[in-house]
Amino acid sequence: MIGLIDCNNFYASCERVFNPKLEGKPIGILSNNDGCVIARSNELKPLVPMGMPAYKIEPKIRRKIKLLSSNYELYGDMSERVFDTVRHYTADIEPYSIDEAFIQLTGFTNVTTHCKNLRAVVKRDTGIPVSIGIGHTHTLAKLANHIAKKQPIHQGVYCLPDDPNLLDNILKTFPIDEIWGVGRRIAQKLQNLGITTALDLRRANLKQIKQQFSVVLERTILELNGISCIELDDLSTPKKNIMTSRSFGQLTGELFDLQEAIRIHASRGAEKLRQQKSVANAVLVFLKTNHFRQDLAQYNPSIVVPLSSPTDDSRLIIRAAQKGLQTIYKKGFMFMKSGVMLLDLKAKDNYCQSDLFITEQSIILQHKNDQLMKTIDLINQKMGKNTISLGGTRKAAPWQIKRELLSKRYTTRWNELPLVR
Template identity: 45%
Template sequence: MSKPASVFGLIDCNSFYASCERVFRPDLAKVPIVVLSNNDGCVIARSYDAKPFVKMGEPYFQIKDKLKQHGIVPFSSNYALYGDMSERVMTLIESLVPAVEVYSIDEAFVDLTGIGNLDPLGRQIRAKVLRCTGIPVGVGIAHTKTLAKLANHTAKRLQAQTGGVVNITEPAKRDWVLRNTDVSEVWGVGRKMKLHLDGMGIKSAMDLAKTDPWTLRKKFSVVIEKTARELAGTPCLELDEPDPPKQEICCSRMFGKRLRELPPIKEAVATYMMRASEKLRAQGSLCRKIRVSIRTGMFNPEEAKYANGVVVDLPYPTDDVRLLTKMAVDALDHIFRPGFSYSKAEVILLNLCQPGEYTEDFFAASQPGASTKLMGVLDEINQRWGRGTLRSASVPTNPEWGMRREMMSQSYTTRLDQLWRVTCS
């Protein structure tokens, strides 16, 4: 019995950050939205109806008047909301298909091999995600991951005609999509690659699919060769396995305002260490070294510049936020210099290992069992009641140096004090 042909789906949330903001603001259903980066800097996300007026990366301070002119509502980034909504979407998808690869916060590849009635399944996934989370998604289905990505792009581009679901497992439909898609829209083809391909007369996705793969490999790379093979219908990419534990964990932020004194910088470093240690424990790792650094702004010619960092060896591999915070905060005493306006701090957890991966010296100190249990309780409480419910005493709730997020929506799904309220009039 022959093995069934591989079938992949790509499920991608439409204008994800903007869609998250609209879920709890039905009054904005037909209002264009943009979402801003940290400290309300630049545009990092746009709803579909805002795209004709605003470019990605435009600085907010330069486009305030333009936003008002076109009735576009700006939001500060609310990563707690976006992360929780993403988890809800992915959990729903996992309940409907055999295997899932979460590719990013707003998209996932799924394995649909051997499943019949693919179009109804695509519509079922789309309808259930929308009904249960309020997030609209597009669904692309094809025999390779690259074609599934292209099908998804077509589902969004022609949403009125497709209903947000495009299945190109049939050769005729696949060829139509390839002929009617510019090569720049192919997954993995960037601006520079497009210029090279244009020089070879490769204008459409179909042109790339018909190009000799070995020629592409010799001229460019194995990546573009695999892309061409995938467009022609030969699977070269499988669903990825879960990522191995990271070897480094970094947490860094720009302050909401310049800091000239040491105490608020210590608060910031303690806050960043709290987040970094959560990531460390989430992947089941221990840390043996940390690096702490601070710096001033680097682009103002009239501002004095200074940057410094220090690496600290820990007494034993640990995931205890109390020890990590103490070592990091104490390290600041060695690198802080008065007289400067500091704009950023960073903590990096280094030399990570899994429990049992290192050989302990019989006489060396090790993390007490009570610390491990305490960290487990800490994470359990914060997962249940929201991040920051239980935290180090040195971590403030609403610091003055915190990121500027003057237009941030409420954390409707992760904070009890910000639950959505519905009143009857």
């Protein structure tokens, strides 16, 4: 059996752990620069639709709710705490996202009881409420989690029945677009074929589906029939390009500001590159002015800078990105966004093995560089993002995102620890 643990209203729940006054209050978490609502507590959902710009929320509703800036440091650390707690009670855990993880439940005599106990322990030790769905496959566990979360009668834990008739009755209530791995476009094509529910897909002609769709959908059908065949690695293949970009908190035309922003983007991109064990062959740098400001001159340049050899070294990637910025930068323009994209990514192991001209000296140097990057990543992972960075950053720099409603980073900053009175 497989379980899916999903943290309920995760961002809002993290805020409530350290600010109990928010319990029961409608909470909305805002996107970068405090733009749109990207996460909502259950209390907020009837009042504000997902994605609504904060400035469009009516004053009478605004007075009833609590809006907060995205506190990603807090959310990331709380995610680790939840999953670490789960690891003490379940040997095999597969994190799927910041607030979801699959767990293997084979060997437990009563999986429902075990999951109820696990749910209670997570709430006790972290303060985060979770729901757990149980099924014979990843896809069925996802569906079971939906029931566990939406139907209070199950008290946060639900196991799909083994009885085929009972299971059919449940699957026919799920629209096709609510099945894990079925996107909007695929759902539309399936609906055109008369496949509108999870039960329809379960009974679909496997050969026909294989001919018209991808192998992933074929596996989804098998999973709906209780045959486990989806691995998380199948769904998280390494990216071919890595983009890091962000809108500025305020417009700027200063080269120094842009250099800082580009350095941060390039450094973050290199970190992501190392996480997926890839190397990049080129770096794309771009700038954007605000096209809504017709009173300002418009200029949206970009440039691709080839790397002398494929690399995941932050220093080399930053150097190439800064070279590209110097080339495209022009005075007299007010920019509102910048970004860096790492291009033509290859698996690092394959690249190293196929390089016929590598020397012993370059192998030693590469090993030292790899160790340096690994050490930086480990320290930042343990002590908090940007504990070690290549070059300083200013807190009040114009390119920094606006987070005027940010709560404290209670678990990762010494000077923001909660105070007991």
